[in-house]
Amino acid sequence: MSTTKQSSVTSEPDQRWRRFWSKSTPYWFMSPYILIFGVFGIFPVFFMIFLSFHTWNPVQGLGSMEFVGLENYALGLTDPTLWQTLWNTILMALYSGVPQHLVALPLAFLLVQLGKRARHWLTTAYFLPYVTSTIAISMIFYIMYSRDSGIINQALMGLANWPVTAWAFGWLNHFLPIGWVQENSVIRYSVAFVVFWKYVGFNTVIYTAGLATISDELYEAATMDGASAWQRFRHIALPLLRPFIFFAVTLTIIGNMNLFDEPYVLTRGLQFASTNGMTVSNYLYRVAWEWLDMGGAAAISWILFVVIGIFTGLYFWFFGRRGLGGD
Amino acid sequence: MAIDTFADDWQQTSKADLTRRFMKLLLRAAMWAALLTAVFLTVFPFFWSLLMATHDRSTMFGSGLNLAIGDQLANNYQRLLDAMDFWVGMLNSFSVSVVGTAASLLFCSMCGYALAVFKFRGRNVLFTMMICSMMLPPILTLIPYYMVIDALGLTNTHLAVWLPFSINPFGIFLMRQYVMASVPKDLLEAARLDGANAFRTYWSVALPLLRPGLATLAIVQFVFLWNNFLQPLVVLTSSDKMVITQMLRSVQGVPNTPWGALMLGTFISILPLVSIYMLASRQMIHGLTSGAVKN
Numbered sequence: 245m246s247t248t249k250q251s252s253v254t255s256e257p258d259q260r261w262r263r264f265w266s267k268s269t270p271y272w273f274m275s276p277y278i279l280i281f282g283v284f285g286i287f288p289v290f291f292m293i294f295l296s297f298h299t300w301n302p303v304q305g306l307g308s309m310e311f312v313g314l315e316n317y318a319l320g321l322t323d324p325t326l327w328q329t330l331w332n333t334i335l336m337a338l339y340s341g342v343p344q345h346l347v348a349l350p351l352a353f354l355l356v357q358l359g360k361r362a363r364h365w366l367t368t369a370y371f372l373p374y375v376t377s378t379i380a381i382s383m384i385f386y387i388m389y390s391r392d393s394g395i396i397n398q399a400l401m402g403l404a405n406w407p408v409t410a411w412a413f414g415w416l417n418h419f420l421p422i423g424w425v426q427e428n429s430v431i432r433y434s435v436a437f438v439v440f441w442k443y444v445g446f447n448t449v450i451y452t453a454g455l456a457t458i459s460d461e462l463y464e465a466a467t468m469d470g471a472s473a474w475q476r477f478r479h480i481a482l483p484l485l486r487p488f489i490f491f492a493v494t495l496t497i498i499g500n501m502n503l504f505d506e507p508y509v510l511t512r513g514l515q516f517a518s519t520n521g522m523t524v525s526n527y528l529y530r531v532a533w534e535w536l537d538m539g540g541a542a543a544i545s546w547i548l549f550v551v552i553g554i555f556t557g558l559y560f561w562f563f564g565r566r567g568l569g570g571d
Numbered sequence: 572m573a574i575d576t577f578a579d580d581w582q583q584t585s586k587a588d589l590t591r592r593f594m595k596l597l598l599r600a601a602m603w604a605a606l607l608t609a610v611f612l613t614v615f616p617f618f619w620s621l622l623m624a625t626h627d628r629s630t631m632f633g634s635g636l637n638l639a640i641g642d643q644l645a646n647n648y649q650r651l652l653d654a655m656d657f658w659v660g661m662l663n664s665f666s667v668s669v670v671g672t673a674a675s676l677l678f679c680s681m682c683g684y685a686l687a688v689f690k691f692r693g694r695n696v697l698f699t700m701m702i703c704s705m706m707l708p709p710i711l712t713l714i715p716y717y718m719v720i721d722a723l724g725l726t727n728t729h730l731a732v733w734l735p736f737s738i739n740p741f742g743i744f745l746m747r748q749y750v751m752a753s754v755p756k757d758l759l760e761a762a763r764l765d766g767a768n769a770f771r772t773y774w775s776v777a778l779p780l781l782r783p784g785l786a787t788l789a790i791v792q793f794v795f796l797w798n799n800f801l802q803p804l805v806v807l808t809s810s811d812k813m814v815i816t817q818m819l820r821s822v823q824g825v826p827n828t829p830w831g832a833l834m835l836g837t838f839i840s841i842l843p844l845v846s847i848y849m850l851a852s853r854q855m856i857h858g859l860t861s862g863a864v865k866n
Contacts, residue, residue, distance in 0.1 A: 269769040273685035274697060276678035277738045283723075284735040285704055288715025295718065351609065354602055368852040369610045372617070375848045375855065376841045377798035379816040383823070383837045384620040387830060395619060445613065449860050473598075501708050505800050513824050525710040525801075532714055533805060545711050552708060 296542040309539075316543035326544060329527040330551065332432065332520055336507070337500035339436035340443075344496060345489070348444050352451030353477050367452065370445035378442065382509035385438045389424035389510070397421045425510045431521035435507045442506075443499070447492050454488035455481060490563060497559070501552060504529070524548060617838075617845075624835035628827070643831055650832035654822050657836055660815035663729065664840075667803075667814060668796040671733025675792045676785050678737050683746025684773050688759060701740040713805065720806050731806045732814070733796060742788045745861065749784030750777060790858035797844060815840045 271278070296316055300309045320326060351370070355363050373381060388395045397420060403409045404416040424434040458481060466476050504525040508514065511521040514530060522530075528548075532541035625641035627650075651657050685691075686698060716735060725731040754777045762772040778785075800816040807813050813821070819836055822828060848855050 266769075270685045270689035270691035270694070273681045273689070273769075273773070277682045277697070277701070277743065280678075280734065280738045281700070281704070284716060284719055285712075288712070288719050291718055292715045295714075351606075354606060357602075364853070366606055366610060367856065368848075369613055371852070371856050371859075372613060372845070372848065374859065375794060375844050376617075377800070377816050377844075379798070379800050379820055380620075380837045380841045381616070383819060383833065384616045386823070387623055387834060388616065388619060441612070441616075446860065449856055453860070498708060502710050504710070509820060509823065513820075515824075525713075528710060528713065529801075529805075532717070538714065538718070541714050545714050549711050552711075556706075 292542045292545065295539055296546055298539045300538040301536045312539065316539050317547070319540060320543045320547050323544075325522075325527060326524070326547070328519065329522050329524045330548075333501065333503060333523040333525075336432050336436050336439070336503060336523065337497065339432060340439035341493070341496045341500060344440050344444055344447055345493060347440075348447035348451055348492075349482075349485075349489075350477070351444070351448045352455055353481060355448065355452050356455045363452075367445075367449060370448050372445065373442045374446045378505035379509060381442060382438060382506045385434075385441075386425060386510055386512075389434055391421050391423045391426060394424070396424065425512070425521075426516050428517045428520040431507075431511065431517035435503075435510055435521060438506050438510065439500070439503065443496070447496070450488055450492045451485065454485045458484050493563075494559075617841075620834045620838050624831060624838055627831045628829070641831075644835070647829070647832040647835045650829040651836045654825075654829055654832055655818045655836070656810055657815075657818070657839075659811060660813055660818040661840065663812060664797055664814040664816070665843075667729050667732050668793050670729070671737060671796045672789050672792045674733065674737040675739055675742055676789060679739060679742035679788060680746045680778060680781060680785065681773070682738065682743045683748075684750050684777055686743070686747045687750035687754075688756075688777075701743060705740045705744075709801075713801070716802065717805050726806050727808050727812050728806075729812065732799070732803050735802075736792070736796070739788075739792065742792065745788055746781065746784055749781050753784075754780050786854065787858040787861050790855055791861070794844060794855075794859060 295309075297311060297313060298309045299312050299316075355366060358366070391397060400413070400416050400422070401420055403413040404420065405414075422430060424430055462480055463476055466480055471479070502525055503523045507521050507523050507526055508529075510516075511518050511526075514522055514526055518526075528541055528544055531537050531544060622638075622640065624647055625644045627641070627643040627646065630641050630643070686694060720726055720731045725734075758776055759772055762776045763769075767776070798816065799814075800820070803814045803817045804820075807817060810818070815836075819833065819840060822833055
């Protein structure tokens with residue numbers, strides 16, 4: 245009797261302890277996410293709401309915060325530069341995004357017609373820019389865009405002056421040398437080309453994978469019925485690729501909304517052609533870290549959050565259901 | 572009569588066949604021309620940066636098209652070391668990428684494992700939160716990111732550059748999918764009955780089965796951390812902490828930039844990833860598009 249009592253006394257906390265462990269195990273496993281996301285994800289959102297009603301110069305520490313009410317929002321909403329940079333971002337997204345998919349789709353269609361080995365080698369080459377850093381790529385393009393001695397202007401000059409091609413390209417002399425990164429009129433195209441160049445391969449791989457999901461029998465049946473290559477692309481591949489196109493375009497839009505590195509380097513740290521070459525991310529950086537106006541930057545972030553949210557909602561509303569394949 | 576029309580028919584088709592074959596050949600030639608032009612345009616900038624690394628300012632900015640290989644490579648290397656602590660930057664990038672990748676492999680697999688294996692209160696909330704945070708554009712989180720780093724006193728530390736990304740929601744999602752697909756529940760149950768505790772079961776039963784998923788995540792994470800620029804730019808301020816992307820960019824602004832040296836540095840900085848890519852392009856392409864392409 246006494247022994248059983250004793251054993252129950254020792255086993256009860258033991259059992260409770262064990263139950264606690266087994267109950268809490270999932271949370272131990274989730275703890276990295278809960279902790280890090282809590283600290284870097286949830287807390288700052290609330291702090292940023294608070295901050296957007298204040299002015300704060302981070303260099304002077306947290307004590308320098310001052311309550312200013314809605315002033316930051318009023319300044320942000322009436323700030324022409326914010327809307328200009330948003331417009332720049334949208335235009336660069338269009339200039340780089342539209343050609344990206346217009347090139348990647350047919351390129352993928354060509355690639356899947358090839359043998360395995362040729363396809364692999366070509367894909368490897370096309371994908372290479374995606375692996376390299378945007379900073380490295382932008383630095384290289386910055387050199388190639390150089391006004392007086394860059395390879396691009398040199399090549400154009402060659403075309404315009406070489407007797408064989410001069411008749412066709414002579415008119416270029418009127419514009420040369422072009423300040424690809426110095427002039428506001430061309431900077432968006434210069435940035436967009438680098439972005440285009442970097443991501444074509446990525447999209448091509450996505451589309452190649454998409455095309456691989458379409459069975460050969462469909463193509464064969466269409467060929468038997470006398471469909472040309474273009475018709476097979478237009479009426480078989482394209483409709484079946486819809487979910488892939490939707491996904492790839494969504495990624496392009498998200499990526500372009502965050503565009504920072506390429507314009508930052510190409511405008512030489514926002515010194516050249518920054519009226520048309522600066523994106524919202526660049527501007528946010530400038531307000532927060534060059535002008536040290538954290539409160540203003542927080543308000544701008546919230547304004548952007550709403551604008552991007554509206555656009556995202558509209559995008560999914562118009563394209564989401566169709567893009568995902570349902571009707 | 573019948574034979575006659577047959578012969579006529581045959582002749583006609585053969586003629587049509589010939590033109591069709593010719594057209595096909597022409598199309599094929601055009602296709603290859605397009606494909607190879609695209610390869611040229613893709614590879615050219617890399618080739619160009621290497622070529623520029625052999626020139627100094629005078630030959631680079633001399634007039635005319637200069638396609639010759641210069642003789643300044645050794646001098647440019649010296650100039651590169653004068654302009655920045657190049658190898659310090661490389662080492663910083665390397666340690667940030669390695670430590671950050673290792674941490675994210677551990678954290679993401681732990682969380683993905685929990686989401687896939689356990690049923691617990693708050694699981695759906697956590698999962699939904701994770702998916703939502705994936706959709707948030709990073710620029711909107713830049714200010715709060717910096718505020719927290721500043722408040723924790725982590726500015727100018729490498730921890731600040733990798734820790735927030737070690738719980739990459741995409742990685743957690745990926746690991747969850749892998750656990751559900753390739754770790755049989757019976758096996759976990761058997762391990763539990765054999766007396767292994769939960770962590771032990773995860774570590775020595777589940778983790779080895781997750782190797783392909785871990786490799787994919789490692790690629791994504793390493794490439795991201797090595798190439799990342801924005802977060803280091805914001806939090807790393809002293810030159811002994813800066814990563815290589817930041818160092819290269821910072822020299823762009825100085826007067827009389829030694830561009831040849833900078834091109835050499837740029838080329839060396841992309842070499843690690845490019846050489847891994849050369850060896851394992853299939854895996855890297857698969858890994859880097861795994862968010863987009865189900866396989």
